[in-house]
Every structure is written in structure tokens, then in C-alpha cells.
Amino acid sequence: MTKKTNTEDYLRMYRQMVRIRTFEDNANKLYLSAKMPGLTHMYSGEEAVAVGICEALKVTDKITSTHRGHGHCVAKGAAFREMFCELLGKEEGYCRGKGGSMHIADQSNGNLGANAIVGGSMGIATGAAFTARLLGKEDVTVCFFGDGATAQGLMYEVMNMAALWHLPVIYACENNGYSEYTRTEEIAAGSICARAEAFGIEAHQVDGQDVLAVNALTRTLVERARKGEGPFFLELMTYRYHGHHVGDINREYYRSKDEEKDWKDNRDPIIRFRSWLVEEGIAGEDEIEAMNEEIKADATAAVEYALAARYPDVSEVDMHVYTDVTHALARSPA
């Protein structure tokens, strides 16, 4: 890889991390100003995971995402406008407003969708890898899930099959230390990596705040998975800055402000990477600030667009229940 290419890669990674953070800041604002329907789960703090991994993937590679899915969606190539439209339930959203934050999908970029069932996409990701195998495609699939999801039995069922059949899937456990209002130690016995290893799956624990480390390791594993050496398991140590969801504001009963401050001040993936870019002379402060501003402006414009956009027509309510029936509720004539 040439220096030039690397530079582009680095800047794109930085840009994508900032795009995620900026997206989330806007989504949070929409919630706080009561402009967004329902609740949503912020990815802020975990950007290096989604970006480090997705930058190692091709557009044809697949991912499955989670309830905390905006980061994966942006990192896999989605556009702000369709994303905000989706979050607001508008017709121009990726899912015509039918999915919302917890089901946002972007099949044009290989994002098979967020999932509101914790662990619910583990089978789907494994199946996408199965497809690659059966149809002789070289796609690799990354399955994102949280530490909490390691408690779901489904994970062990599909890891077993993936291991037996050497499927090109990478299980990426985003260990942010909590599932909802509970610390990981209280709900996970033993070792998460060892659980994958027991199925004969190569597992790695990585610093999820270091986008370069995540990216380098993922690149290697993706190439190996393409060659049939998969599956692999990653445990990415990270942190969510917000509450479990946007409404989880008073959270000192389960974690301290000090702990949050420590992660934000000392381990922020964007700040870290930005300093490195500057130190290495890959980008100047001005350039970076300009990029940040541009992204902010993009986001603001997308939010405005989405706020003004149309809701789906009520006639859409029974469309897309089945592929071959325009209106599912139109009964056969009596």
C-alpha cells in the first residue's frame, strides 16, 4: 500500500468517525427537542470499532447491526439524509420510515440491518456467510453485537456451525462494559474470547478505541476469511458515552461520572486519532477543522431536509407485508 493511499485511508477513517459522532449529536438533539419519535441508542464513543472494521470491508461485503446501529450504518457507507429520514419515520428513509432507528438497513451498501432483538442477527450474519460459500462469492460478513448479546444461546449455536463449515464470518463483540444498566462482569462468567475459542474459533481481544489497531487486524482476518480460514471472533474493548438510550440520563446508580469522564478525556477514539494524524503530518489542524465543519454542515442540512420531508402515505401501511401483494389487507372479494 502506497503512502498516498494510506493517507486517503486515514483521512477517510477520521472523516467517518466524525460523521458518526456528528450524526449521533444531531440524533440526540432531535430526541431532546422531542422531534424524533421513540427512543434511540447512541454509538458515540465506539466509532473506532465500526470504522476500523468497515474500512476493511468492500461494499459487497455484508454486515449485520444492532439496536445501537447508526455507527455501523454510517461506517458501511450510508448517507445522512436517508438515515435521518428513517429516524424520523419519513418516506425517503432507507426503509420508507417503516423500520426506524432500530431496524435501519442499507442493502445497497451491504448493511443487512439493525436488529431490536439482542443477538437476533447472529444467525443472519452466519447465513450471509453461508450464501457466499454456496454461491461461490468472496463476500465476508461481519456480525456486530454487544457484550450483553454473548448471553444469548443463539451465538453458540451459530458459532458452532460457522466453525464446522469454516464460514467467512467475523463475530465482532463490542464490549462497552455494559448491557443496559448492568456491568458486563455481572452478566458474563468466564472469558468471552475463550467461549469462541472453545469452538475452535480464533479470537482476538482488541483496543476498540484505536481505529488503526482495529483496522489492521480486521484487514488481515477479512483476507484470511476470504480464503476459507474463518470464522474469527473479535472482542473490541470500548465505551458508550451516552446512556443506554437517549432517555437514560440519570445513570449514576450504575456508573459514575468519573468513569465516563475518564473514557472521554483519555481514550476518545477521535481525539486520539486526530492527534496521531497531526503528529504524523498526515493532516493539519486547519484541514481537520474544515472537515469537521463540513460534516457538521452536511448533518444540519440533512436534518433540516428530513424534518421537512413527507411521511409515507397511509396507504403504505399494508404494503411490503408480502413481496407479491400490493396491499396485504385487501381481502379476496367476498
Added chain:
Amino acid sequence: MTKKTNTEDYLRMYRQMVRIRTFEDNANKLYLSAKMPGLTHMYSGEEAVAVGICEALKVTDKITSTHRGHGHCVAKGAAFREMFCELLGKEEGYCRGKGGSMHIADQSNGNLGANAIVGGSMGIATGAAFTARLLGKEDVTVCFFGDGATAQGLMYEVMNMAALWHLPVIYACENNGYSEYTRTEEIAAGSICARAEAFGIEAHQVDGQDVLAVNALTRTLVERARKGEGPFFLELMTYRYHGHHVGDINREYYRSKDEEKDWKDNRDPIIRFRSWLVEEGIAGEDEIEAMNEEIKADATAAVEYALAARYPDVSEVDMHVYTDVTHALARSPA
């Protein structure tokens, strides 16, 4: 433990193994002569597992059993007569004929029941251990299941909780090399014991054809579990002599006659233990033969009794749907 006591223990273990084998021989005959409704799964060959373990338990300790459950039932103390009645769907069966072979239970001896859902009793066993904990009882629960059941996600879910909460439960995996018509290697990646260890659970692989080895290890673990050092995991290497069920007769497409012969001739738990008893001077051949005959006679009598016994009255069909309603189908008066 005095010599005397040991002798009694040894003879009881032998007797229980022979009782299981004899029970199964009769059940198989009932099937082959079309006197038994449905199918059933023979435990023959695996006797040392059930007996080695159950002889380490008190009557108040609990077990959960499987579709291949006659062995566990006998080993935990059940009587032939009620067992055969159950297998034949008779009113005097342990479950009044409502459960049959796959649901035989004997709560008077702490057998919470066979289960026709592979892995289906793993939660139940863990819950029984939870009860002991909550109510301050010293009961230990043993959860029996096959190698095939290790593919069920439920196992990992409950092992996680048992490990977190140090529940007095022993997971006993009867690895007989097959699940139905498939070899264990083809359906289990990695190492079964390592899967338990990954949750921080102490795991042991044991020769399941050696009743003394099974018993000695279980005694230790049961005592430790009573003290709060559980859970534990056992992988018992064993073999089923019959087909998957009584109707699985032509099975050379998945396993060879040679393999079956080798296990029967060289690793039979009853033959092995019998020789040892004689060698050690614990019992003479005559004594043993007499015991065998007595058990055979018991079984024959029980079979005859069961064949002649009554079916439940048809009015029982809607009894026991609910505890507090005699006839579930009796509608409120219209």
C-alpha cells in the same frame, strides 16, 4: 466408609446397572412384538453413567433426564412396575400413562422427568439448583443430556447463570458418539469440555464405561457443589448399543457393526464391573448370577403386570391440564 458399606455400594451399583439393561431388553422386546405404543430410546451400554452418578446422590437430590431416560429413572430409584405401566400408557404408570417413555418422571425420587426436547431440561435442572439456593436446601441437581444437546444454545445460557451464581448443579454430558444418525465430530466444533471451562466451570472428561470412576468423581463434585463450589461439568465417554431408537435397525450407513462389537465386547460397563467384583472377591459368580436372575424375574413380572393393567379412563383426558380444574374442557355453563 467401611469395607462393609463399600461392598453394599458396589453390589447396589452392579444391581442397578443390570436392572437398567434388563429393563431395556424388555422394553425392546415389547416394541419388537408390537406391544408398546410408539418408539423408545434404549439406554443399554450407558448404564455406568446413570448408576455412577445417581449412586452419588441422595434421594432428595434432583435429576433431569432425556429422551433416553429409562436408565436415569431406574438409577434414581424407580420401580419396574410403574415404569412399564408408563411405557404402555397405563393408569398405574408414573404419569398415569400421560407421559410415556419420553416424559417419564418420578418426583418421589427426585427425577424431574425425561424430556423430548433435546436440551430442553437444562433450564429446569439449573432452576432446581436455584431453588436449593433460594430455600437454603442442600440439594444438588444433575442435568443429564447427550453430546447432541451441546449444540443447543440454552446450555450456554444456563451455564452462564449457574457459573455467575455458583449454583449446585452438575451438567452431565453423555457423549455416546452420536446424535441420531450423525457422528459427534460432525456436529460439535472444538472441545465440549472447553466450552464449559470458558464460562469458568470446572469440567472433567471421564470414562463413562467405568462405574467406579464415574461414581468417585461425582461423589467429590456433589460434596463440593453442596458447599457452593459448583457448578461442574462432566463429559462421560460412552456408547449406545442399540440404534437411536428401537426402530433404528439398519444403521450400517452411519456406523459399522465392528464398532458396535468392539464397544460391546471390550468396554461393556456391566461385564467390566462384574469381573472386577469377582476379582476383588466382593461377590462370587453364583451370587451374581442369582442377582441377574432375580432381576430378570422382577422385570418379567412387571411386564406381565403392566400388560394386563388398565388404561386410564377416557374421562382423564382433560384432567391435569390445570391443577385447580378437574376437567379442563368443562366450559362455564352457557
Added chain:
Amino acid sequence: MRQITLSQAVNEALAEEMRRDERVFIIGEDVAEAGTPFKVLSGLVEEFGTARVVDTPIAEPGFMGLAVGAAMTGTRPVVDLMFGDFIYLIMDQLCNQAAKTHYMSGGKLNVPLVLRTNLGATRRSAAQHSQSLHALVAHIPGLKVAMPSSAYEAKGLMKTAIRDDNPVVIFEDKLMYNDKAPVPEEEFLIPFGAANIKREGRDITLIGTSSMVQVCEAAADLLAQEGISAEVIDPRTIVPLDEATLLASARKTSRVIVVDEGHQSYGVTGEIASRINEQAFYHLDAPVLRMGAMDVPVPFSPALEDITVPTPEGVAAQARKLMAGEMIHAAE
């Protein structure tokens, strides 16, 4: 009488029963310090400790199975399933194990267990957090199914459920947690299988479950303005179902609408309507009508979600048609 929220009512019911019987415990995700995401259980862990208010990993099949085994061996678990939509995950333990154990054991083993969960759309929670899946469990013999329609009902039915020796599933409407209703300070229980005539009427019977009782009451208000007198009945438990009360009302009014928030097809409305049709056919002036949720996954967009569930206006409109004899033509 004092007014408390449905949340508080459930909380009180649990606290009272846990004080009364030390075998009762609560198990589920974030039930202890967090008191559930809906905060229904706040304060219980402080009184009863973590041994009896047990936070689990995110392992619904696992803790449901554990509860079945615990119930079989002498405790009385109350399982907290955070969203009714997760019931799919525990169906095996609920329907193959809990529901059948008493029967399969010929009456020797019991499973005195309560599964607390919820239902209800219009919370902008999308397709996997908005379902009303009570019909699924009502279909399975061995389970009882309670559908509280107010704080009062929630308390009385929960206490009865906990004392029942069978597995009981209670569906709370998650949009009603903050709704207040008069609830006596003194202890009370509400028996299963006894429908509640919320309002007497002459012309038409509106049968509603859970929050649809309120929808029916609001519809009855609308109809009253037009001189139509609607009787509103809350079955309280759909298993057992108090047929007698429903039939008596149907025979009296000769016109019935059944309103339920589950999907309409192959759901609760068909059963209730059929039982009435079967047994009150010759008293009916018109077919029993059914109003369930639309047969579509619950859409996220507020523009779509709100039209998927029955509303007072919708119920009143159907009632007017029934009164006007319009169904004769509609049926052609």
C-alpha cells in the same frame, strides 16, 4: 379512594405477595437496581434483596427455563420479560415445558410460575417492540392468560396469578404504566375467569381486552351521545374465559363487537366471536364483528403506526353500522 398508577399497582402486588410468601421471587433483565426499563419494580430489590430480585444476563430462554425448574421444585417465580415481543424466544420453555409438565406427569409436578410481560403499539418502538402476542399463548392448553385493563385490575390479577399453582402469563399494556386508577389500600384479589361488566348497556355489547377496554368505554361515550346504549365487558382473563357473562350480554343486546390489540387474523377476536356465534346465534341480529390490530408488522413511522390499532372512533363507527343493520349489505 386513592389513585395509583398501573406501575405502582403491579409493584404493590409483587411486594405484598413477596412479603406473604418467601418462595416468591422475581427474575429477569435489569429488574433489581434498575427496577426494569419501565421502572415498574423500583424499590423491590431494596426490600427483598438480590437473592429474590434477580438480575439475569440477556438470556430469555435460559432464565425462563430456570424459572420452570425452580417452580417445579418448590418456589414461585415471577419472570419478567421486558417486552412481549421476546415471548418468541421463550416459547419452548413456556409451551413445551411449563404448560405441559403438570399434564405429562399425570398431575404429579406443578409449575406455579407467573410470566409478566407486556403488549401494545403506538409507542414508536417499531416491529420488534410493539407486538401484542397474547393469542399465541392463549392457544396452548396448560397456560392461563390474564389481561389487566387498569391499575386496579393489574394489582388484583397479579396477586391471583402469583397464588395460582399453574403457569400464568400476564400481559400489561406498556402504554398504561403511568395511567392512574382507584385502587383500595386493603388487600384484594380478582378471580380468574370472571369477566367484569364495566358498563351496562342495552343495544350493543363491546368486549375489549387490556387497554381496548378503555377504547370500548370511549366508544360507548361517543355512542351514548347518539342515544346508543353500549354494554362494555372486560373478560379480564382470556384463559379461562368467562363465556357465561359474554353470552348473557350477547343475548341481551343481540349485537357484539370484540376489540383486541393483537393481530386480527387467527387471534383472540376470532375465538371470542366464535364462541358467541356458536352459543348465542339465534339471539344475534347481526354477525359478531371483530376489530384487532391490522395484520401488518407494526410500522415505526407515526404516520402509519397509529392507524394499525383499534380506536374509539373506529369502534363507534362499526357499532353504528351494526345498529343500522348495514352489515346485511356489507355481507353481500
Added chain:
Amino acid sequence: MRQITLSQAVNEALAEEMRRDERVFIIGEDVAEAGTPFKVLSGLVEEFGTARVVDTPIAEPGFMGLAVGAAMTGTRPVVDLMFGDFIYLIMDQLCNQAAKTHYMSGGKLNVPLVLRTNLGATRRSAAQHSQSLHALVAHIPGLKVAMPSSAYEAKGLMKTAIRDDNPVVIFEDKLMYNDKAPVPEEEFLIPFGAANIKREGRDITLIGTSSMVQVCEAAADLLAQEGISAEVIDPRTIVPLDEATLLASARKTSRVIVVDEGHQSYGVTGEIASRINEQAFYHLDAPVLRMGAMDVPVPFSPALEDITVPTPEGVAAQARKLMAGEMIHAAE
């Protein structure tokens, strides 16, 4: 025409579709060399290899989830679920994922998947291997549900299911695997949502699903001897349901019995009966009657099991009552 068994019919349908479309594969437990415990798939692995006839570990939620993901990304899985009773284990992947993906994605993702499973009691397999659970999935929008009643139906419906771009659940009656019926050599498909009038009749309509079609036909034979002319209808698919055909028959005969092997309460019979009552009410001379399986777990004992499901004699007896106008009194 040649006669083949239902097993062979399913086997042929799969083989033909696998030859036609290389994206089709089969996944499940012991489907390859063993050809399933019912031997329905024998020979397929020899033709299509283990890459397309895939033996799995005993992990129903896992392989169901895998199939959903495979279907979303360009293959067409046929999932083999050994016993219909195990459907509880896969409900989340089936109902939260497969059924809702097309809708939640606003029409962008498809899940062209077939779940093959079975139903049927009286095989002495007890409560966890004898259930008929099709009502559960029929309640969930996004799924189609087919109920073949013969070898012919099984072949034609299976082929249609495999070509459908939606998740389809097919319930075969496990007691019918060896039943023969005429099945043409030439290719044919049976469209979904088109009921089959098995036998025309004047006096009463018997609607049966799956093997209950045979029960209805046998009942019709009994009734014919008494001069009662029964029309027998097989809806073939319960989702979509061909209301038009059912209604036309109900309007013609004015008397209807719906027979289904699922538990009666909150099941399939209530839905079909309700739709007829709603739309043919003024044509009916008597309430639509329902006959489902008893609302009890399936007992093992042969003495009990046989009385839990509808029989020709039972259906005929109810039909006679309907004809005699006895339901008027029964309704008091």
C-alpha cells in the same frame, strides 16, 4: 395416473426445484445421509451433495437464523424442522426476523425461505412430538402458511412455496407420509390462496385442513348414506385464505363445520368460522361449528390420544345436529 406417497411427492418437489434453481438448498438435522427420520429426503444428498443438503447440529434457532440470513442474501433455503413441536424454538427467527424483514426494510430485503415441518397426533409420540401448531404462525403477518392434504397437494404446494419470495411455512401431516395419491408425472404447481372444492354438495359445507380433509371426506361418505349432501373444501393455504370460495359454499349450503387438528381455542377454526359468520351471516341457518383438537396437551396413552382429535364419526354427528336444527336448543 401413477400413485406416489406424500413422502415421494415432497421429495420430487424438492428435487425438481433444486434442479431448476441452484440457489435452493435444504438445511436441517439428519437431512443428508439419513434423509430425515421420516426418510422423506432419501436420495437427495446423493444427487445434490452435502453443500446443498446440509446436516446441522441440533440447533434449531441457529439453523433457522442462518437460513434467514442466507435467504436475505440470494439463496432460497428449505429449512427442515423435524417435528412441528420444535417451532417454539425458532419462533424468534421466524416471526421477529423472517416475517418482518421485508416490511421493516420498506420492501428492500426479501426472505424467500420455506420452512418444512409437520403436525398430527395419534402417533403415540406424546405431548412434545404431536402438536399441530400452524395457528401460531398463521397469526403472524408476513408468513404464508400451507397445509397439504395429499401427496398431490404436497408436491404442488411445495413447488409454489419454493418459488415464492416470502417466508412460507408448510405443515405436512406426519401420519400421511406413506399415504398414496395420484400425482401426475408432468410438472405442476398449486397456487396459494385458491381453495379446492374436493367434493360438491348441497346441504352442508365441511371445511378441513391437512388430514382433516380426509376426515371430512369420510364424514361426507357417512352423511351421504343418510341422504345428506356435504360439500368438502380444502383451503390449501390458511394464509392467504381463499375467503371467496368458502363464502360461496357457505351461502349455498347455509351450514358449515370447520375441522382442524390444532387446538380448538384461539386457533384456526375460530378465524375461519368468524370470517364466514361475518360475511355470510344472513345466509346461515345455524352457527358455524368448529371442531379442533381438544384443548389438552397430547396424552401418550393410546386410550386417551385417539379421542383428542376430530374423527369422521364426530364430524358426521355434528353435521346431523346442524341438519336437524338442534343447535337452537344447544344454544340455550
